[in-house]
C-alpha cells in the first residue's frame with residue numbers, strides 16, 4: 001500500500017544513530033519527505049566526533065528536527081524523550097567486523113543491550129513500529145549465493161555478526177510478547193558520501209590521494225554486494241511506509257544491490273576514477289572477514305517495492321566527487 005505524503009505530516013520518527021553515516025542520510029531524507037525527526041546519538045568515539053557533527057550539518061537546524069545526545073546502553077536514557085513517536089528507525093550501534101574481535105563486550109553493550117533498551121522503551125511508551133538495522137554479516141561464510149532471508153544464519157564468524165543476529169532474535173521475542181511491528185533490514189556494505197572512514201572505499205580513495213599503497217587483504221577475490229547509500233535509505237523509507245500501512249508484522253529483508261564486486265575490481269574502478277595506477281600491498285585475509293556477500297533482493301522488492309538504482313561505477317563517481325570537494329582536492333580524473 002502506498003502512503004500519501006499527507007499521511008506523513010505529523011508523524012514523528014525517532015532515528016537512532018542520526019549522526020552516523022547512514023543515519024544522517026536517513027534523517028535528511030525523512031525531513032525532506034515531511035516527517036518530523038527526533039535524532040539520538042551518543043557520538044561514539046569509534047571515529048571522529050567532528051565528522052559526526054559535520055554529518056548533521058545539513059539538517060540539525062531544521063525546525064522539524066530535534067536532537068538528543070544519549071547513550072542507548074544506559075537503561076532509562078530514552079525516558080528524557082517526551083515527544084510522541086510513531087516509529088523508531090534503530091540504526092545506532094557499533095559497526096565494523098574487525099574492531100568487534102578486539103572489543104566484543106562493547107558490541108554486546110551498544111548493539112544488544114541498546115536494542116533491548118529500545119524495545120523496552122517502545123513497550124512502555126506504546127510505540128508500535130521498529131525498523132532495525134541488521135547486517136549481511138549474519139550470513140557468515142554461507143556458500144549458497146545469493147543469500148536469501150530463509151537461509152540458516154547460525155554460523156556467524158564475528159562478534160559483530162553475532163550481535164546483529166542476536167538483535168534480530170530479540171526483536172522477534174518482543175514482537176511475539178507485545179505485538180510490536182518489526183522489520184529487520186540486512187544492509188550490504190553501504191557506500192557513498194559521508195561513508196565511515198574505516199570502510200574500504202573511503203580509506204582507499206584517501207590513500208590514493210596521499211600516494212600511499214592500498215592494503216589488499218587476500219588475493220582480491222573476496223566480493224561485496226556494495227549498495228549506494230541513497231538506495232539503502234530508499235529501502236529504509238519504504239520499510240517505514242510498509243510498517244505504517246500494516247499490522248502484526250515481523251519480517252527480515254535484504255537491502256543489498258544483488259551485484260557483488262570483487263575487491264580487485266573495486267580497487268580498479270576507484271583507481272580509474274582517480275586516474276592513477278594503484279600501488280597495491282597484498283596482505284593476508286583478516287579474521288572475521290567473510291569471503292563474499294551477495295543479496296537476493298526479491299523478497300524486499302515484493303514486500304516493500306525496494307528497487308536499488310545506482311550502479312557500483314556510478315556510486316564510485318559520486319563518492320570521488322564528494323571526497324574531492326570536501327577535501328578541496330584537485331580532481332585527478334577529468
Ligand SMILES: NC(=O)c1ccc[n+]([C@@H]2O[C@H](COP(=O)([O-])OP(=O)(O)OC[C@H]3O[C@@H](n4cnc5c(N)ncnc54)[C@H](O)[C@@H]3O)[C@@H](O)[C@H]2O)c1
Nearest residue numbers: 017019020021022042043044071072092093135187189190
Ligand atoms: N555501513 C554499512 O555498510 C553497514 C552494513 C550493515 C549494517 N550496518 C548497520 O547500520 C547501522 C548504521 O551504520 P553506519 O555505517 O551509519 O555506522 P556509523 O558508525 O556511522 O553510525 C552509527 C551511529 O550510532 C551511534 N551510536 C553507537 N553506539 C551508540 C549508543 N550506545 N547510543 C547512541 N548512539 C550510538 C554512533 O555514534 C554513530 O553515529 C549500524 O547499526 C551498522 O551496524 C551498516
